[in-house]
């Protein structure tokens with residue numbers, strides 16, 4: 001098997017290992033998930049106490065669950081948390097009682113449009129109990145008394161999240177963030193965890209200009225908590241992506257940052273444009289995942305979200321059908337390669353100055369002119385890239401500007417800039433902090 005095939009398999013294997021764990025926004029499911037990630041990536045695990053004020057929110061009570069089931073009028077266990085953790089309303093308060101069917105139904109959640117699937121439902125900030133089950137099973141329930149048991153605890157504890165920093169040449173940071181609060185769901189968002197773990201592995205082997213901060217956090221409350229504890233660090237974040245739903249074989253979706261035309265937006269669109277698949281671009285809107293917090297007006301970080309199928313828009317979303325057969329190693333590996341290409345643009349998007357701007361410099365005497373006329377398409381692109389770079393490098397156009405205007409792939413522009421930089425024709429502009 002090629003190295004490339006192995007990477008997808010490795011990502012899939014991590015998803016398989018994490019899949020059975022019942023996670024939520026707090027609790028031992030999150031801890032054991034982070035411990036598994038830590039076996040291959042030395043993340044730091046942070047614990048923030050229940051009751052801690054984080055901007056307008058408060059870190060909630062910690063939720064843990066041992067068991068949950070419903071026993072029907074015949075004495076059979078008809079719903080069992082141990083068979084599928086989606087059966088319990090996530091963050092359910094404990095209960096141990098017997099209720100008639102009509103009363104039970106007030107606490108049941110189903111998906112009539114997909115009668116065989118179990119929905120994923122949560123109630124984090126309103127204390128209630130409930131079960132989720134297939135609509136087929138729901139309609140077959142008969143009159144009688146039902147014993148319901150949810151052996152859970154809601155008590156003072158902690159919110160847990162993981163963090164990892166790769167230090168680059170500068171303190172400017174690129175943020176990558178994924179949520180770790182969903183139970184047995186694969187695309188949303190175990191695929192994101194697996195992608196981030198593999199991206200860390202990849203970036204560790206590179207010489208990096210930027211520093212990279214990875215956050216493995218519970219959705220919403222996790223990013224709010226991190227931002228409230230790290231306002232100074234947040235100021236160093238120049239670009240970022242929320243990693244979500246990257247495991248299904250659907251086409252890519254990019255949700256722009258709040259400003260919409262940040263460098264991260266342009267880098268992602270450049271990569272997606274080059275791989276020539278159908279892809280969707282959606283404008284920023286203040287819903288979705290943690291980009292809502294990173295792009296809140298008090299921070300307005302340049303953070304977009306790059307996924308495959310758009311969350312909320314595929315039928316399997318937040319159901320038991322978002323399982324191990326919904327994602328593929330190949331799709332995850334392709335997603336990883338897109339993320340790597342985006343980081344490559346950010347790393348190499350520099351602005352240069354042509355030191356010989358009066359008329360075209362003579363490339364032939366520097367070994368850069370293809371005197372045979374260049375029959376190879378890439379060679380022709382490379383020759384054109386040299387000319388574009390020389391023409392536009394007056395200190396006001398970056399390599400990404402040049403790639404966009406010339407419609408030459410960024411990788412070719414990057415290679416041509418490296419060739420020119422190796423001669424006396426190009427020098428780097430002094431680093432200035434944009435805006």
Ligand code: ZN
Nearest residue numbers: 182188311318
């Ligand atoms: Zn979700």
